[in-house]
Amino acid sequence: MKLGILSRAPRAYSTQRLRTAALDRGHEVRVLNTLRFAIDLSGPDPDLQFRGRPISDYDAVLPRIGNSITYFGTAVVRQFEQMDVYTPNTANGIANSRDKLRATQILSRHNIGMPATTFVRNRADVRPAIQRVGGAPVVIKLLEGTQGIGVILAPEVNVAEAIIETLHSTKQNVLIQSFVKESKGRDIRALVVGDRVVAAMRRVANGDEFRSNVHRGGTVEPVSLSPEFEQAAVRSAQIMGLRVAGVDMLEGIEGPLVMEVNSSPGLEGIETATKLDVAGAIIDYISNQVAFPEIDVRQRLTVSTGYGVAELVVHGGADLVGKTIAESGLDDRDITVLTLHRGAAVIPNPRRRTELQAEDRLLCFGKLEEMRSMIPERRRRRHKVRRLPKEPLVDDRE
Numbered sequence: 001m002k003l004g005i006l007s008r009a010p011r012a013y014s015t016q017r018l019r020t021a022a023l024d025r026g027h028e029v030r031v032l033n034t035l036r037f038a039i040d041l042s043g044p045d046p047d048l049q050f051r052g053r054p055i056s057d058y059d060a061v062l063p064r065i066g067n068s069i070t071y072f073g074t075a076v077v078r079q080f081e082q083m084d085v086y087t088p089n090t091a092n093g094i095a096n097s098r099d100k101l102r103a104t105q106i107l108s109r110h111n112i113g114m115p116a117t118t119f120v121r122n123r124a125d126v127r128p129a130i131q132r133v134g135g136a137p138v139v140i141k142l143l144e145g146t147q148g149i150g151v152i153l154a155p156e157v158n159v160a161e162a163i164i165e166t167l168h169s170t171k172q173n174v175l176i177q178s179f180v181k182e183s184k185g186r187d188i189r190a191l192v193v194g195d196r197v198v199a200a201m202r203r204v205a206n207g208d209e210f211r212s213n214v215h216r217g218g219t220v221e222p223v224s225l226s227p228e229f230e231q232a233a234v235r236s237a238q239i240m241g242l243r244v245a246g247v248d249m250l251e252g253i254e255g256p257l258v259m260e261v262n263s264s265p266g267l268e269g270i271e272t273a274t275k276l277d278v279a280g281a282i283i284d285y286i287s288n289q290v291a292f293p294e295i296d297v298r299q300r301l302t303v304s305t306g307y308g309v310a311e312l313v314v315h316g317g318a319d320l321v322g323k324t325i326a327e328s329g330l331d332d333r334d335i336t337v338l339t340l341h342r343g344a345a346v347i348p349n350p351r352r353r354t355e356l357q358a359e360d361r362l363l364c365f366g367k368l369e370e371m372r373s374m375i376p377e378r379r380r381r382r383h384k385v386r387r388l389p390k391e392p393l394v395d396d397r398e
């Protein structure tokens, strides 16, 4: 394959290792400075220029987008996606993972363990927010920090309030997160490639520092992960839309607590700690997947008017329970079941003989009008307005 590594650091360890791994495997590879692209929307098809000239045909790109150029970098990756060039990490995935709040919001509906987190803006909401995540000590994080910079441990509520107020006054948004004491100074970095963890290490903070980042003086050691940690890492990366990711987890009493998912994980620390060929695993994965460029399924499936994607829920006691998909009548209504979610399990392309159970969730493609009646009622937290009493209201000033 012909691979482009999008990076502004051709001499960095990770870039060098990826480039060499590709060459060793007989691929053609170039390191392309992300900032030298021009996104070209003037012709009939999406196109890109590089250093002022039309780019040649690439089979795949591997984005290594630094934090300081997220906007431009993801625009370039998105353009490659529009041109059907394979990328293991999508522009959306990179942008979503870069913002700690956005990442937490996206992961939060998928049963992934995370430290209790809250986000507020008004001064009056700060103290209750700190209490909600368990009180002091509490961790305060800038939304887009890296390398441990912008992560603060506040020992007391007053101090936390003062820090948050100060940051708010300089227009910085911050997360408030419970401090996971049992993991103090230690965390796990799992390197996910495709559907598996290819290498993992434990990072231990220096002295009484609570942040275990290598840039903060942390040391690393190889670690073999329990299936629970491995699953949490792989699922987090998948949900974020990242096929190459470094997933950071704290070791909570009840299991893994995912803190963040990095879209351009550094390779030096993990390859040194584990002696594993992570770069090689990444290149092998890409050359395997190159025939499957990312498709925005929802976007593509909704271009036929009146058709779309919806999640249908099989209600208990309703007429679908106990029937197979073939007997369900969905076919006649022009509805196709793409995946079936049952508890935490997912059955892709369920067979026609699959029997439906109460609370099964079916991801379907079909006529929106036909699916409307089957869409679950929206969850209501509380009644916002009270019913009017039968008797007319009496104005008691009279």
Ligand SMILES: Nc1ncnc2c1ncn2[C@@H]1O[C@H](COP(=O)(O)OP(=O)(O)O)[C@@H](O)[C@H]1O
Pocket (backbone or CB within 6 Å): 115, 139, 141, 145, 146, 147, 148, 149, 150, 151, 177, 178, 179, 180, 181, 183, 184, 185, 186, 187, 210, 211, 212, 213, 248, 250, 259, 260
């Ligand atoms: N809620 C928390 N409880 C305990 N330690 C934490 C918590 N959040 C972060 N840390 C420590 O701080 C480090 C940096 O936090 P992280 O969210 O990964 O930010 P960064 O993007 O700067 O690496 C983590 O590796 C971990 O050691």
Ligand SMILES: [Mg+2]
Pocket (backbone or CB within 6 Å): 147, 148, 213, 248, 260
């Ligand atoms: Mg981190």
